[in-house]
Amino acid sequence: MLKHKLELKLKNKLVLTVSLKQQLSLLLLPKLELKEAIKTELEENPFLEEIYNLEIDYEPVKDFSKYYEEEDKSVYNRLAYKPSLMDMLEFQIDLEFEGKDKEIASEIIGNIDEKGFLQVSVEEIAQKTKTTTQRVEEIRKKITRLEPTGIASKDIKESLLIQYEEFFGIDSEVEEVITEGLECLTDIRCLKDRFPYIKKEKLQEILCNIKSLKPYPVLNYTDEPTRYIEPDVYVYDRGDSFEVVVNETDIPKLKLTTSYRNLLRDNTLPEHTKKFLNEKLQRAIGIIKGIEQRRENLKKITEVLVNYQADFIRKGREHLKPLILKDVAEKVELHESTVSRIVSSKYVQLPTGIVPLKTFFSSKLSSTSGDISTEKVKYMIAQLIEKEDKRKPLSDQKIADILKKKGINVARRTVTKYREQLNIPDSRTRRIKQ
Numbered sequence: 282m283l284k285h286k287l288e289l290k291l292k293n294k295l296v297l298t299v300s301l302k303q304q305l306s307l308l309l310l311p312k313l314e315l316k317e318a319i320k321t322e323l324e325e326n327p328f329l330e331e332i333y334n335l336e337i338d339y340e341p342v343k344d345f346s347k348y349y350e351e352e353d354k355s356v357y358n359r360l361a362y363k364p365s366l367m368d369m370l371e372f373q374i375d376l377e378f379e380g381k382d383k384e385i386a387s388e389i390i391g392n393i394d395e396k397g398f399l400q401v402s403v404e405e406i407a408q409k410t411k412t413t414t415q416r417v418e419e420i421r422k423k424i425t426r427l428e429p430t431g432i433a434s435k436d437i438k439e440s441l442l443i444q445y446e447e448f449f450g451i452d453s454e455v456e457e458v459i460t461e462g463l464e465c466l467t468d469i470r471c472l473k474d475r476f477p478y479i480k481k482e483k484l485q486e487i488l489c490n491i492k493s494l495k496p497y498p499v500l501n502y503t504d505e506p507t508r509y510i511e512p513d514v515y516v517y518d519r520g521d522s523f524e525v526v527v528n529e530t531d532i533p534k535l536k537l538t539t540s541y542r543n544l545l546r547d548n549t550l551p552e553h554t555k556k557f558l559n560e561k562l563q564r565a566i567g568i569i570k571g572i573e574q575r576r577e578n579l580k581k582i583t584e585v586l587v588n589y590q591a592d593f594i595r596k597g598r599e600h601l602k603p604l605i606l607k608d609v610a611e612k613v614e615l616h617e618s619t620v621s622r623i624v625s626s627k628y629v630q631l632p633t634g635i636v637p638l639k640t641f642f643s644s645k646l647s648s649t650s651g652d653i654s655t656e657k658v659k660y661m662i663a664q665l666i667e668k669e670d671k672r673k674p675l676s677d678q679k680i681a682d683i684l685k686k687k688g689i690n691v692a693r694r695t696v697t698k699y700r701e702q703l704n705i706p707d708s709r710t711r712r713i714k715q
Contacts (some may be wrong), residue, residue: 307571308578308622312513312528317573319533319568327558328565332534366429366499373427377704378420385410385420397498398440399433419701426591426702428637431498438463444494448621448642450605454479456488466491471518487619493618512630514583514638515581518594523587527576528630528672566698581613586641587629594631599660601643603653653689659699661689666705674708 394400431440465471504563517524592600627638643654677696
């Protein structure tokens, strides 16, 4: 016989309100898209109005142009922003490859589908370009590290692995979850059943990080008319410190109207009208709060990045220190997914030029003197090869042995991977006959 009973249970559940969704969406937007989003909302939302008297509640907008030479103001000196996916890929290939490798790379990007995955086999490309499948595969792997990250991947698993490694760093447990538990990525219980030997907290972290990635590489990359990058943040080197200024030039200052708010108190309004107005009010509140949060968090995160990577800014990429999203998230006391949203598609103007914010991140390797960035290791590999005896070039194993003597524990296959990413041929190809 079934017994019926009443129970009270306390349960924590995150509910994404209209206002919160609006705030989260604004974190993703670079400056130009933020400006368009605000303009659209101003036209459609009766609860929003623009503040024109900026002496009230707001400081005057700074004129950033005075910090740069006249020649730097030209639109011809600013990088094209989303002209088309193919134009962007071709531009990067011109920088990364040359000769036969460039021909192969062009053939690879010419065979990606609408999601950004390679739609033909490596063997087919090798046959068409009259080269080996190994060479094609090496070049394809280099392309997957271009922007957008994961482009030319063979499938969604490979794309997620590459994105995860770039943003969060990767280990064997993460790799196992992505490659063997893809169908469970929407359910923590399913993951726990599939991987009982991985701690629940680690699974929750992996799941949360994966949800911040793109399901396929070209998501949000669509063909658009040519526009130009405008930095989201300006960084000025003041000698003993850096000044960080969020670029809000031409971003409208908003406030809530009062006339439409009074409508909500009208008891004669139909229920559907009240619901519509309430939703618009929530969106208005969300966009005002979102702009403020975006400004504060973008500045806070950039300050952490530039102060930590001061040598990179002043001396070059080989001085980039190891840094992953988790490190920054802990320092600014935000969730990793929030940091990921803020860093995504944002650009910073440094004294040396405009770079993506994600440039400041680098995965790490262990050494006897502490962690060292992969970029530093790549630089050391390049230096060793540059100074080698070309009659007896260093093998990847020999390079690994030399690095080990310097206190850097790196496997031969890792040296091979980094050498390939640097577009440096193997020792047999580099050998010069006497």
